[in-house]
Amino acid sequence: MPGQSTDIRVLIADDHPAMRAGLSHAVGAEPDMVVVGEAVDGQDAIEQFKATRPGLVLMDIQMPRVDGLEAIAAIRELDRDVVIVVLTTYPGDARVMRALTLGATGYLLKSATTSDIVAAIRQAIAGRQVLASEVRGELAKHSGSETLTSRELSVLRLIATGSSNREIGDALNIAEETVKSRVRSILAKLGANDRTHAVTLGLQRGFLEL
Amino acid sequence: MPGQSTDIRVLIADDHPAMRAGLSHAVGAEPDMVVVGEAVDGQDAIEQFKATRPGLVLMDIQMPRVDGLEAIAAIRELDRDVVIVVLTTYPGDARVMRALTLGATGYLLKSATTSDIVAAIRQAIAGRQVLASEVRGELAKHSGSETLTSRELSVLRLIATGSSNREIGDALNIAEETVKSRVRSILAKLGANDRTHAVTLGLQRGFLEL
DNA sequence: GGCAGACTCCCCCTTAAGAGATGCGATGGT
């Protein structure tokens, strides 16, 4: 019967009800796994983690209210032994790196089959890192991937909204020339042709969200 | 028992296995609905439609190989009576409009609960249009939403890759000045500040994909 | 202390972007 001390206790966090149901069924069908909770966003995930203390969290990275990355950080803060497997739609490198450095053990795509997912859960519980091959490929492609500074991220976000360099300077209380300087380093780091390209690359690599 | 002639025969199309499982369980649990197939992409959806001839297709709009919109068009071509309910992550207006004009009856967000979804299926089968409130709001906000011409779309796509106006002109075999003209109409239609903003707005409104 | 990296600001210079106005052919309704 489920609920034994040897069972893998799993918390599922995803903002899509149907996805939660599918994951819950898949995990619950395993004889040695039990779903102890379902969270609808990052904040809920943190709260339910406190309440249920699962051994593993299966978490979507893009969620409302509190982002999956923040939830990972908060949960790892509460328990250094918890195993976290991230589930995402796109293989954006920056998020993979951030999730892994924050303590995630696995990183899968939602296109993975349910059997892939339960297999990954077992691997992760066994202490092995699990990366989807597509994610591994993207990581290798942009390995040593330049990481944008917080200032550069602020500038990039404003660029995405159609702000001119002068407007960005006003918003951040810095000179336009300084903005240009930041823009130049952003373009260099991302290998972008211009500010527009920087935004699309930033979106693809998980530095920005729509 | 399921399979009766009065049952609503449903085909599910989504590229995420766990989502398919969740939707399938939810629909299959209804006494008067039966899932007759699960498609993993647009092409698969068209083929399975031919094979199973369901009364309703529950379809994700962003899928590999063949896009959901193309699949809708192809399926409606095969059967003008089929009811199509679209399921999507983001409420991008352009896609809503295109899906509806292509013959979709409903447009829901994936954040909808499974009971919302089965309720929507019933509404759609009853001949009523079903739009998620968020979708309705976005539609109203950009009502009379300017539709980009195919030329403008080509230009916008190239802008997103960081091409200069001259490079775009070379790629499309038109003069740079013409490209600038197209860019200006794009900016006007989308209400964008500059080309970068046009790209982010284009992504949000479903004219572009990452 | 010395060093590296981030942030800040300044100069100059070249080219691309964007605004305004206009011609011109095709499509389509009256």
Place this chain on the structure above:
DNA sequence: ACCATCGCATCTCTTAAGGGGGAGTCTGCC
């Protein structure tokens, strides 16, 4: 057949973007 509309095309002009330096401050690190 006619005129309106729309998509496409082009010219000119002003401003912004982007590249190349250089230089001062502050931080954390070896």
